[in-house]
Amino acid sequence: MPYMKAIIAIGEGQVKIADDIPMPILGDYEALCKVHACGFCNGTDLQIIDGTLVNGFGGFPTVLGHEGAGEIVALGKRVRHIHIGDRYIHPNLHPNVGNGYSKTHGSMAQYGIINDDRSMLEDGFNAENLPFPRQHKFPSSIDYIDAGVLLSLAECHSAVVNFGVKPEMDILIYGAGPMGIALAMFCGFAGAHVTQIDGVSERLAYAKKVAKVEHTINFNEESVDSILNGICFDMVIDAVGLTTIIYEASNRLKPGGKVGSLGVLKKDDRLVNTALLKNNTSIHMLNFPYGEYAIMDKTIRLITDGTIQPEDFYSHIMPYTEIDKAIGLVRGKKVLKIILTFDD
Structure with a gap:
């Protein structure tokens, strides 16, 4: 079985880079996304690490991250509306990541999954049963680093x-x-x-x-x-x-x-x-967002027309291997926001 690296929280206040995370096995309607960048959420990610988050916590050890951005590199056999090279935010992982790991929410890994919701709906699946409904395509005019603050x-x-x-x-x-x-x-x-x-x-x-x-x-x-x-x-x-x-x-x-x-x-x-x-x-x-994906296209337009500059909302770009340093900077309020890069 091939493996990948990811940032995981292994217990309260403890984070490490794991290199034994099983690569996602694609379902028929799933596409493989190579993660290039992921924003570190000063609120949610830090609460997961500290063990203070209630909603959505998968349990230690867990793969962090919900602000990932990457490109599609492989397709499941029933994927029709996602294409190689497409860019997406919030690549995810299956709840049972494998090797004893959970995910909350799994974007701080070298690869993730994007689901072809449209094809599933066309083939008769119920909208309530879509596995990863909180994902969104973004244009190539927005680079992966900037996309780390899009969500x-x-x-x-x-x-x-x-x-x-x-x-x-x-x-x-x-x-x-x-x-x-x-x-x-x-x-x-x-x-x-x-x-x-x-x-x-x-x-x-x-x-x-x-x-x-x-x-x-x-x-x-x-x-x-x-x-x-x-x-x-x-x-x-x-x-x-x-x-x-x-x-x-x-x-x-x-x-x-x-x-x-x-x-x-x-x-x-x-x-x-x-x-x-x-x-x-x-x-x-509104401790957890509501309607953010419904308004995503309008937010993207504000970026592409120059009204919003994404770089105004992060101050540091760091490789994922420096996650301990990144967390220290966040705790000390020495940064506005950090974007982690996943290109070795």
């Missing part, structure tokens, strides 16, 4: 739609990581006025540059209460993932306002005490 951008784009951001809304965003900045950018595209809070001055300056954020607050250097001085917002979004932020966000809302929960809550911080929320407010939970 994150589409997730933030869809979040703005799902949260119901409207022109002239006053919005406060907690968190100026790659997702927070992308979220602020799409809020701006929707015509909203954005204030952003973070504890890293460089990230706040970057939010002003890239997302054209109107106001920023550094909670490590300024009193948020003093700066806002009673100002309330139509919507406050937690892009960090803490219930304490949800409570604080609620108390910064106008009557009838909405708290958007976008950051992924950890498994020991998932209960929201509604008694701590301001009266006449709503909470919209």
Whole structure:
């Protein structure tokens, strides 16, 4: 049996490069994707490593990654709508990877699987039974490195739609990581006025540059209460993932306002005490994206027409063999986002 290399989490806080991952065996409707790059998700991937993710966790040892980008190099015998050389994001692996490994979600491997959903539907399969419904083709005008942030951008784009951001809304965003900045950018595209809070001055300056954020607050250097001085917002979004932020966000809302929960809550911080929320407010939970693939083509068009520059949303490109260094940089908030490359 041929093997490939992959980044796996083997236990809480432990990651290694494994070289005994069985190469995917293609089903009739599956195509083999050679992974060239994969974004490291500061939220989900780190939570998987730390053992704090609940939804979708396959169990240790598990192959990481959901932001992979690669090209099709082989086809199953019933594949009709995928072609050699096509580029796709989110190559996946079968749940039972083999050799005792699971996958969550398996894009940080040298090869992955793309499913020909269209052919399966044409041949009478139920849409609910498609094995990998969260995948998408991207054009050759977008390189593999840039495609490593394509999913994150589409997730933030869809979040703005799902949260119901409207022109002239006053919005406060907690968190100026790659997702927070992308979220602020799409809020701006929707015509909203954005204030952003973070504890890293460089990230706040970057939010002003890239997302054209109107106001920023550094909670490590300024009193948020003093700066806002009673100002309330139509919507406050937690892009960090803490219930304490949800409570604080609620108390910064106008009557009838909405708290958007976008950051992924950890498994020991998932209960929201509604008694701590301001009266006449709503909470919209979006810890896991919804509709990001439905809006993917529109997100891609914003890139291809030059409205969005993908390189604005990552700061480092590193080989997958330096995963330990990459994780250290993420933990220390020394990077915006890292794209890992898989070309030996």
